[in-house]
Amino acid sequence: MLKKHKENRTEEKRSVVRGIGPTIKRIWSYLADQRSLMILVLLMVVASSALGLMGPFLIGWGIDEYFATESADGFIWLLSGLAAVYVMHSLTLWLQSYWMIGIAQKTVYTMRRQLFNHFHKLSIDFFNKRQHGELMSRVTNDIENVSATLNSSVIQIFSSVLTLVGTLAVMIWLSPLLTLVTMIIVPLMFMGMKWITSRTGRLYKEQQRRLGEMNGYIEETISGQKIIKSFSQEPKVIEEFRIKNQQLKESGYWAQTFTGFIPKLMNMLNNLSFTIVAAVGGFFALKGYVTIGTIVIFSEYSRQFTRPLNDLSNQFNTLLSAVAGADRVFDIIDTEEEAVDEKGAKPLPNINGKVEFKDVSFSYERGGDTVSDLNFIAEPGQTIALVGPTGAGKSTIINLISRFYEPNQGMILIDGHDSTKITRESLRKQMGFVLQDSFLFQGTIRENIRYGRLDATDEEVEKAAKAANAHSFIQRLPEGYDTVLSQDDAGISQGQKQLLSIARAILADPSILILDEATSSIDTITELKIQEALQHLLKGRTSFIIAHRLNTIKNAEQIIVIESGQIIEKGNHDELLAQKGFYHDLYTSQLEKRMLMNY
Numbered sequence: 001m002l003k004k005h006k007e008n009r010t011e012e013k014r015s016v017v018r019g020i021g022p023t024i025k026r027i028w029s030y031l032a033d034q035r036s037l038m039i040l041v042l043l044m045v046v047a048s049s050a051l052g053l054m055g056p057f058l059i060g061w062g063i064d065e066y067f068a069t070e071s072a073d074g075f076i077w078l079l080s081g082l083a084a085v086y087v088m089h090s091l092t093l094w095l096q097s098y099w100m101i102g103i104a105q106k107t108v109y110t111m112r113r114q115l116f117n118h119f120h121k122l123s124i125d126f127f128n129k130r131q132h133g134e135l136m137s138r139v140t141n142d143i144e145n146v147s148a149t150l151n152s153s154v155i156q157i158f159s160s161v162l163t164l165v166g167t168l169a170v171m172i173w174l175s176p177l178l179t180l181v182t183m184i185i186v187p188l189m190f191m192g193m194k195w196i197t198s199r200t201g202r203l204y205k206e207q208q209r210r211l212g213e214m215n216g217y218i219e220e221t222i223s224g225q226k227i228i229k230s231f232s233q234e235p236k237v238i239e240e241f242r243i244k245n246q247q248l249k250e251s252g253y254w255a256q257t258f259t260g261f262i263p264k265l266m267n268m269l270n271n272l273s274f275t276i277v278a279a280v281g282g283f284f285a286l287k288g289y290v291t292i293g294t295i296v297i298f299s300e301y302s303r304q305f306t307r308p309l310n311d312l313s314n315q316f317n318t319l320l321s322a323v324a325g326a327d328r329v330f331d332i333i334d335t336e337e338e339a340v341d342e343k344g345a346k347p348l349p350n351i352n353g354k355v356e357f358k359d360v361s362f363s364y365e366r367g368g369d370t371v372s373d374l375n376f377i378a379e380p381g382q383t384i385a386l387v388g389p390t391g392a393g394k395s396t397i398i399n400l401i402s403r404f405y406e407p408n409q410g411m412i413l414i415d416g417h418d419s420t421k422i423t424r425e426s427l428r429k430q431m432g433f434v435l436q437d438s439f440l441f442q443g444t445i446r447e448n449i450r451y452g453r454l455d456a457t458d459e460e461v462e463k464a465a466k467a468a469n470a471h472s473f474i475q476r477l478p479e480g481y482d483t484v485l486s487q488d489d490a491g492i493s494q495g496q497k498q499l500l501s502i503a504r505a506i507l508a509d510p511s512i513l514i515l516d517e518a519t520s521s522i523d524t525i526t527e528l529k530i531q532e533a534l535q536h537l538l539k540g541r542t543s544f545i546i547a548h549r550l551n552t553i554k555n556a557e558q559i560i561v562i563e564s565g566q567i568i569e570k571g572n573h574d575e576l577l578a579q580k581g582f583y584h585d586l587y588t589s590q591l592e593k594r595m596l597m598n599y
């Protein structure tokens with residue numbers, strides 16, 4: 001058991017290291033796109049590292065040259081030179097970070113744009129299977145993480161490496177023996193760092209994952225507030241959040257604790273190194289092997305040597321956390337887009353709205369069909385009510401017509417065109433949707449209606465609102481059409497929201513309409529207004545309605561009764577009643593009649 005756990009840990013470690021390479025390469029490709037700025041940054045890094053080395057060197061050299069000879073002139077030159085070096089050092093540091101911030105911002109801007117654009121190319125299935133808050137966390141937290149790391153790490157890593165190499169070269173040049181003494185602590189440092197970084201990589205990944213999970217949970221509970229309150233589930237939600245928060249705290253605690261060890265460890269080793277250099281250097285100086293100036297340079301360099309090592313290890317952790325974030329971003333960018341249109345798919349010409357299902361079968365997952373052998377024809381302008389118990393497959397039929405999913409067998413013909421041979425966009429442009437949850441965006445009422453057709457004039461928007469019986473209530477609002485809907489359901493009632501989404505669909509003027517009738521109970525007057533608005537909307541277009549209201553069902557030209565994914569009855573209200581089958585039973589049974597009207 002222990003062995004297995006160890007093996008798992010080793011495999012995890014390997015995967016952290018294995019995973020880094022390609023991701024860093026990929027982040028690098030974003031940086032390489034801004035080559036000229038990157039070259040400037042690298043030049044500044046080289047300059048600042050060289051200037052950083054020069055400071056201690058000048059001091060040591062000055063001690064030997066001018067202290068020993070007591071030359072005041074030389075001393076003034078030395079001080080002026082030192083001042084110039086330190087000013088230039090600060091300037092190069094400032095310039096490199098100034099340019100790097102520009103590069104980092106442009107990089108995360110591009111990543112954020114790619115991620116957001118890609119979101120809109122993904123299938124509905126992708127969103128159905130994921131927590132929305134967790135996805136949002138990728139656009140916000142993970143990208144922010146990459147940005148913060150790029151701002152600091154790239155420069156730090158380059159400058160640390162250069163400083164290390166430069167320091168070592170000058171030290172060897174001055175005294176190979178003293179260099180060897182200074183290096184004694186390096187293996188200790190490496191061992192300490194390796195021990196810490198091997199733990200932190202895993203912990204950071206864990207922390208990032210838990211953060212995403214917690215964000216997802218927060219988003220879910222905020223948008224599901226009504227449900228939580230109505231079922232008095234606050235204690236459960238609070239307890240679940242407490243557990244998630246606790247888990248995040250623990251992974252954060254350990255990740256930070258291990259990272260926090262690094263500076264302390266380095267500081268201790270630093271002091272140790274300083275003591276060794278001072279003691280051994282003093283002994284060498286007494287013997288005449290090295291000068292006092294050289295010891296001063298070495299004691300400064302020994303500090304300079306541990307700092308970049310320290311920085312490198314710190315940056316390694318930050319880098320790991322950014323790589324974990326970038327991985328999660330790339331993970332989405334690499335997710336396959338919603339099936340691209342078939343090769344040679346053509347735009348659908350203007351249609352009359354005939355829809356034909358020929359032996360259509362479909363399943364969401366491997367295994368049994370969700371719907372099977374569906375056959376029906378919807379003539380242009382007809383209203384088709386889809387009726388059946390919950391889970392029967394009504395929404396699935398809608399999903400197939402809208403091509404959010406493709407049939408596994410059979411074909412769907414739109415005005416005689418095989419739907420797989422036409423582009424999705426051209427099909428959806430001729431379709432309109434009025435869904436149960438009339439989603440309103442943040443913006444004015446006018447903008448919300450205009451969402452149906454962006455180039456509609458104000459007059460057309462108002463005309464659609466009038467046809468949808470929404471005009472009078474809009475006019476009564478203080479700002480009329482310019483009233484800003486700040487949140488999804490702020491300020492207006494459920495029924496009014498439905499009227500607005502009907503207005504939106506009327507404006508879009510689609511040939512095929514999908515209507516998922518709202519189940520929410522609405523006062524009688526609004527209900528009448530909605531019915532009237534729907535009459536306007538349904539006129540002259542093929543409409544598929546997941547029907548919940550008896551009135552809608554009775555008026556439909558065709559009622560398709562579905563049970564367990566199959567069409568069990570088809571016809572109009574009178575025909576189906578006469579058949580004395582499922583629909584008849586559903587209609588006549590008091591209990592189920594209520595269900596028919598309200599589910």
Ligand SMILES: Nc1ncnc2c1ncn2[C@@H]1O[C@H](COP(=O)(O)OP(=O)(O)OP(=O)(O)O)[C@@H](O)[C@H]1O
Pocket residue numbers: 125128364365370388389390391392393394395396397
């Ligand atoms: N995205 C999905 N992934 C996997 N299975 C799904 C998915 N959507 C629906 N299903 C399953 O497919 C079956 C048909 O679901 P569908 O939503 O079409 O039923 P429905 O008749 O519209 O039900 P309701 O009236 O409750 O909305 C159900 O068993 C459902 O669990």
